[in-house]
Amino acid sequence: MFPGEFEYHRATSTDEAVRLLADNDGAKLLAGGHSLLPMMKLRLAVPTVLVDIGSIEELAFVRQDNGDLVIGSMTTHADIAASETVAAGHGALAEAAASIGDVQVRNLGTIGGSLAHADPAADYAAAALALDAQIEVLGPDGERSIAAADFFAGLLTTSLAPAELITGVRFPGAGGATSVYEKFAQPASGFAIVGVAAEIKADGGSCAAARIAATGISDRPVRLSQVEAALVGAALDDDGIAAAAEHADAGLTDVRSDMYAAQDYRRHLLGVLVRRAVTRAGS
Amino acid sequence: MSAPTAPKFIGAPIRRKEDPRLITGRATYTDDIMLPRMVHVALARSPEAHARIASIDTSAAAAMPGVVEVYSGADLKDVIAPLPCVHSIEDLKEPSHPAVAFEEVRYAGDAVAVVVAESAVQAQDAAREVVVEYEPLPVVVDVVAATAEGSDLVHADIGTNIAFTAVTDVGDVDSAFAGARVVIEERFVNQRQIPIAIEPRAVVADFDAGYDKLTVWSSTQVPHFVRLLLAAVCGHPETKIRVVAPEVGGGFGSKLNFYAEEAIVAYLAKALRRPVKWNGGRTEDILATTHGRDQVCDLSIAADDNGKLLAVRATLYQDLGAYHQLLTPVIPGLTVGMLPGCYTLEHLQVTLHGVFTNKTPTDAYRGAGRPEATFMIERAMDLIARATGKDPVEVRRLNFPAADAFPFTTATGMEYDSGNYQASLDKLLEMVDYDRLRAEQETRRAAGELFGVGLSTYVEICGIGPSAAMTAGGWEACELEVRRTGGIVVKTGISPHGQGQETTFAQIVADGLGVTPDDVEVLHGDTDTCEQGIGTFGSRGQAVGGAALSRCVETIQNKARRIAAHLLEASEDDIVFEAGKLFPRGVPAKAMDFQQIIDAAYVASQLPPEIEPGLSATHFFEPSNFTFPFGAHLAVVAVDKDTGVVTIERYVAVDDCGRVINPMIVEGQLHGGIAQGIAQALYEEAVYDDNGQLLTGSLMDYAVPKATAIPEFELARTETLTPVNPLGAKGVGEAGTIASSAAVINAVVDALSPFDVAHLNMPASPQKVWRAMQGGG
Numbered sequence A: 001m002f003p004g005e006f007e008y009h010r011a012t013s014t015d016e017a018v019r020l021l022a023d024n025d026g027a028k029l030l031a032g033g034h035s036l037l038p039m040m041k042l043r044l045a046v047p048t049v050l051v052d053i054g055s056i057e058e059l060a061f062v063r064q065d066n067g068d069l070v071i072g073s074m075t076t077h078a079d080i081a082a083s084e085t086v087a088a089g090h091g092a093l094a095e096a097a098a099s100i101g102d103v104q105v106r107n108l109g110t111i112g113g114s115l116a117h118a119d120p121a122a123d124y125a126a127a128a129l130a131l132d133a134q135i136e137v138l139g140p141d142g143e144r145s146i147a148a149a150d151f152f153a154g155l156l157t158t159s160l161a162p163a164e165l166i167t168g169v170r171f172p173g174a175g176g177a178t179s180v181y182e183k184f185a186q187p188a189s190g191f192a193i194v195g196v197a198a199e200i201k202a203d204g205g206s207c208a209a210a211r212i213a214a215t216g217i218s219d220r221p222v223r224l225s226q227v228e229a230a231l232v233g234a235a236l237d238d239d240g241i242a243a244a245a246e247h248a249d250a251g252l253t254d255v256r257s258d259m260y261a262a263q264d265y266r267r268h269l270l271g272v273l274v275r276r277a278v279t280r281a282g283s
Numbered sequence B: 001m002s003a004p005t006a007p008k009f010i011g012a013p014i015r016r017k018e019d020p021r022l023i024t025g026r027a028t029y030t031d032d033i034m035l036p037r038m039v040h041v042a043l044a045r046s047p048e049a050h051a052r053i054a055s056i057d058t059s060a061a062a063a064m065p066g067v068v069e070v071y072s073g074a075d076l077k078d079v080i081a082p083l084p085c086v087h088s089i090e091d092l093k094e095p096s097h098p099a100v101a102f103e104e105v106r107y108a109g110d111a112v113a114v115v116v117a118e119s120a121v122q123a124q125d126a127a128r129e130v131v132v133e134y135e136p137l138p139v140v141v142d143v144v145a146a147t148a149e150g151s152d153l154v155h156a157d158i159g160t161n162i163a164f165t166a167v168t169d170v171g172d173v174d175s176a177f178a179g180a181r182v183v184i185e186e187r188f189v190n191q192r193q194i195p196i197a198i199e200p201r202a203v204v205a206d207f208d209a210g211y212d213k214l215t216v217w218s219s220t221q222v223p224h225f226v227r228l229l230l231a232a233v234c235g236h237p238e239t240k241i242r243v244v245a246p247e248v249g250g251g252f253g254s255k256l257n258f259y260a261e262e263a264i265v266a267y268l269a270k271a272l273r274r275p276v277k278w279n280g281g282r283t284e285d286i287l288a289t290t291h292g293r294d295q296v297c298d299l300s301i302a303a304d305d306n307g308k309l310l311a312v313r314a315t316l317y318q319d320l321g322a323y324h325q326l327l328t329p330v331i332p333g334l335t336v337g338m339l340p341g342c343y344t345l346e347h348l349q350v351t352l353h354g355v356f357t358n359k360t361p362t363d364a365y366r367g368a369g370r371p372e373a374t375f376m377i378e379r380a381m382d383l384i385a386r387a388t389g390k391d392p393v394e395v396r397r398l399n400f401p402a403a404d405a406f407p408f409t410t411a412t413g414m415e416y417d418s419g420n421y422q423a424s425l426d427k428l429l430e431m432v433d434y435d436r437l438r439a440e441q442e443t444r445r446a447a448g449e450l451f452g453v454g455l456s457t458y459v460e461i462c463g464i465g466p467s468a469a470m471t472a473g474g475w476e477a478c479e480l481e482v483r484r485t486g487g488i489v490v491k492t493g494i495s496p497h498g499q500g501q502e503t504t505f506a507q508i509v510a511d512g513l514g515v516t517p518d519d520v521e522v523l524h525g526d527t528d529t530c531e532q533g534i535g536t537f538g539s540r541g542q543a544v545g546g547a548a549l550s551r552c553v554e555t556i557q558n559k560a561r562r563i564a565a566h567l568l569e570a571s572e573d574d575i576v577f578e579a580g581k582l583f584p585r586g587v588p589a590k591a592m593d594f595q596q597i598i599d600a601a602y603v604a605s606q607l608p609p610e611i612e613p614g615l616s617a618t619h620f621f622e623p624s625n626f627t628f629p630f631g632a633h634l635a636v637v638a639v640d641k642d643t644g645v646v647t648i649e650r651y652v653a654v655d656d657c658g659r660v661i662n663p664m665i666v667e668g669q670l671h672g673g674i675a676q677g678i679a680q681a682l683y684e685e686a687v688y689d690d691n692g693q694l695l696t697g698s699l700m701d702y703a704v705p706k707a708t709a710i711p712e713f714e715l716a717r718t719e720t721l722t723p724v725n726p727l728g729a730k731g732v733g734e735a736g737t738i739a740s741s742a743a744v745i746n747a748v749v750d751a752l753s754p755f756d757v758a759h760l761n762m763p764a765s766p767q768k769v770w771r772a773m774q775g776g777g
């Protein structure tokens, strides 16, 4: 299988990349290529111009900034999974990165590419939502920042404007909370049938704060606010967690269904993973 | 073979001679072949599972850049004959199977047009521009429903979806059931699988007009069959066709076939007078290479209350797919033949229906009919154990034939060559400390865990096979040539593609002629070099191909002795050939080196008139029977109560494949085989929707297990030689696959016994296991 014909540009700066995007109708950014190239080979995507941002070195970094964790958009899954800085305060992100695909995919795929692609079963999506990420973006009109809650707009759709480029992702400091990621993988693709990111702040034996989000469930990642509400103030013991996890699929509509997990099984898995994630994050 | 010396190489785990080129990227696969002036072929394939072709317009495709020619099915139907099926089934309905469909398409993936262009990209781009108007016809997907009166038809012209019905009726099944204390009825499903060889199929052809010679490179297991069938289908003399199977990246039975693309590419090379290449890639390979398994069987089992198996009655539906490929209708016959497993059984009645559906044709897939049988009979043993309250081990022992009962003839007429089923089971139970394992199970169950132990004591049929039981010959051919310099060339008719015979055959020759494996070059897979052969499938490479080689070694030994006898003025019977030396018995001081004999054979000045110059041999080996390897496998699994995920904690196997030439290679075959059986048990399933669309058409959807899903294997052997061939080797290519699915499912069902689950069909996916725990099917 071969992709359609395209022109290839290697951008040397983010400004140049944005300009190339703005100047060329049908242009697409090429990051790790692990979502885009398969789509092109299947002719599900037929960009006429590819703007490769792989050699813009300043897009690949992990750093602390005023207590926030900031990750450059071209940082690979492998680098995020291996980063002690990430693991220290944002375990859910590190675990999500480590759970993606296989070694080859992790060595080339990037966090910016994954977020922009907005696969409904992508792992970062849950972590970004649970960890309250801000997606930092550069466009023809300059920089802006989009909250994860506003970023995902549906199946393979985001609120990025056509000529916008993700430069990085900013995560607020953990503030004493612990986060984890639990995943139930589809056996063929390795993508999440259900993935749950949970950030829990424990206070003694009870839950002081909780942010929980799931991927694989709907056309975009979902916050599980009813679980969060049930957890806050509850004891982080088996009973308390199980009671909160009962709410895992509360209010969810349009739950996905496929040959690996029909709706009822997916809802069930969601409950199981919520319980496991909260148990681990809260202990 | 009468090996005059104690074997030095046979039985040694020497490293594979073929591996350096494979692991350093120096192997040449079909797609690596680049010829000057080569054009590329792409096929337009039907997206519809069943439709009439109302019209086809190739003009837009023909106008695309680089396009050399575009052909519709109608353009080719008179120059490429329908694809053949080889069988001996009475009254088989054989609808015509055109290489390219021209009136009707019958599965999603059926080819409708052929585009030839200067580059592969141009060909594929143009193939998208072929415009076909399809008039949808009713789609037949359910194999059982397809047999009902009034069902929609895959082939309207034959008036039924049932291609054949074969009844096997032995003993008195009705009375046996009437008197039985235990009767169990269950529907067994052996789901459809997609073979997924690492190398997708590809074909290259070149035509030399000067010699009128057609050369075809194909990723095949059976180059000689391809040569024969190309001659038949393309009307080119067989003597002017050369077929080469270059490096072949796996086949698993899916390349034991003759495919439309082989005929199309060969025809085009001749018609266009340019070299032609087709490479389908993964997507086309999944659609248009044969699938495997796909049986539904309603099985009734009668037993007495001791657990003695009394009778089996079955209605077996084989999903053939849309057409017969080379051996499609033959495969389920192996299921029927092996249904008694390794047990004594007097009464058996099986009605087998071969049924057309609007799906990719099925055909051989590693195990080919036998894993299906093993799954059923091994599940049946556990169901009997459950019904009688006995341990599965006890039930099996009760039903084994005695170790001295061989050769043992089964209800289905198979003559099991040799065996000792008690010995392999005993060894297995000792390895796992069975009593302790069951005690551990009790402890873990008491702690709330779902923990299961599953057995599979299997027997399979391989070393395929005596020509009397085959439709196109079951012999194998071999040539052995000792060259002037002492180097030795083996030309075998088998066509190994991962089985390691470049190494094992060299081991056999090395021991037989007192040389080292490095002195021996094993050639295969080129019909101009190895002129006669049947090929590699049915675990026959060693048992039949190796036997032909043994005969050659023996002939060379005898001739060397004759020459030595002449030179040493001794009697031929007195000459000992040992470790590369020939000498009169008891007089090693007079020894001649084998090299001196070689020199004498080729210089020839000292040979008497009755000894021809040269030192080579050719043999066709005809086996007197199949071989029947056997063994005992055991899986230990844990099931996650919350999610239904099955984890294999231990996998232990004792296999008996007769004489082992290279234990490392045998283990490798078992590793891959067991993994493929685990794949059927837990992961893989080709899923079609009601419209006949393959939902698992890519590796993002079809779950070939990753290495991390496969446990460590604990392997051991017993060695019961076969009398069927001079090597005593039975074959081991399929054993692992045949045994392992049943062991794993038996373990899963055992783990689920707290939920009173009696049976589970494959794959035991988390969702299916979870539903079983909810009390649903």
Ligand SMILES: Cc1cc2nc3c(=O)[nH]c(=O)nc-3n(C[C@H](O)[C@H](O)[C@H](O)COP(=O)(O)OP(=O)(O)OC[C@H]3O[C@@H](n4cnc5c(N)ncnc54)[C@H](O)[C@@H]3O)c2cc1C
Pocket: A028, A029, A030, A031, A032, A033, A034, A035, A036, A037, A038, A073, A074, A099, A100, A101, A102, A105, A108, A109, A110, A111, A112, A113, A114, A115, A116, A117, A119, A121, A122, A123, A124, A160, A164, A165, A166, A167, A189, A190, A191, A192
């Ligand atoms: C075999 C396989 C298994 C996989 N398994 C998983 C899995 O388990 N979990 C999972 O989450 N993912 C999985 N993936 C997807 C993988 O994570 C991809 O790498 C990721 O989705 C895309 O990242 P990329 O860098 O490869 O982006 P690309 O493929 O290069 O681009 C993807 C899209 O994002 C756009 N884009 C890229 N970078 C930017 C940017 N900085 N700003 C704006 N737009 C941008 C591109 O234009 C394109 O539309 C798998 C992929 C494969 C091939």
